[in-house]
Amino acid sequence: RFWYYGDRGGAHIFWGIFWSLIALAPFAVAGWWYLSYPALHDISTDPQDPPSLARAGRARSIDMNPIAPPGADEIAAQLEAYPLIVGRRYDVPHDRVLAAVEDMIKRRGWSVVSTTDLVGALSQTMVEASAHSTLWRLPADVAVRLTDEDTATFVDMRSASRYGRHDLGENAARIGDFLAELDTIMAAQTPVTPGRAPSDEDDDVPASADGTEDTPTR
CATH class of the missing domain: 3.30.160.110 (Sirohaem synthase, central domain)
Incomplete structure (x- = not known):
């Protein structure tokens, strides 16, 4: 009986593991993000x-x-x-x-x-x-x-x-x-x-040599 039903049992185990991994995937992704990004x-x-x-x-x-x-x-x-x-x-x-x-x-x-x-x-x-x-x-x-x-x-x-x-x-x-x-x-x-x-301080930005304002950027 083992040999007769063994292939079926293996398939059940495979699909059980497969769907378990699918269910756990979001948690794995969240864990990766938790370690990768600042709190x-x-x-x-x-x-x-x-x-x-x-x-x-x-x-x-x-x-x-x-x-x-x-x-x-x-x-x-x-x-x-x-x-x-x-x-x-x-x-x-x-x-x-x-x-x-x-x-x-x-x-x-x-x-x-x-x-x-x-x-x-x-x-x-x-x-x-x-x-x-x-x-x-x-x-x-x-x-x-x-x-x-x-x-x-x-x-x-x-x-x-x-x-x-x-x-x-x-x-x-x-x-x-x-x-x-x-x-x-x-x-x-x-x-x-x-x-x-x-900002309000922009009105005080000094002019450059060509007469235009030097506008700071990030």
Whole structure:
């Protein structure tokens, strides 16, 4: 009987192992990400002045990660791990970039929470949205800040996990993917210039020898 049923038993064992490996694959991937990425849960293209998550901060419960400015160690860890997560300057009017951002958010299945014109020296619009992780469908909050520079628009983005001290690289990937798609959309209209966000101190930037302003970039 052993020889008669042995081939069937071997097949059952094979398929049992196969489906077990399939079931364990997400955990193996998560473990690899845990070891490969820094223990961060809040990523921004401008860690020194991240886009505000005002609505998310008020809505988060005690068991969720608080919305807070990153510390020096967190900033250093992000800059080392994700040096390409930086803002974008598009030579496209503010309203067209805003329309593209809102359309992208909707197409990705995220929910727009608010779109607010900020009060201050700079003309800025903040778009807040709720998103979710790809692997575990865990919720996250996203903010996209658009600074109107007359004929150009500077875009910064922030993504923060609601739960867990380690995002497994998800927030940086979310920002990178979003801005890469926005680059493609804007590139059809104008070149893309990576750089830093404008600030009030920019008015004091010294002029170069040819009479133009020396604008610092990241």
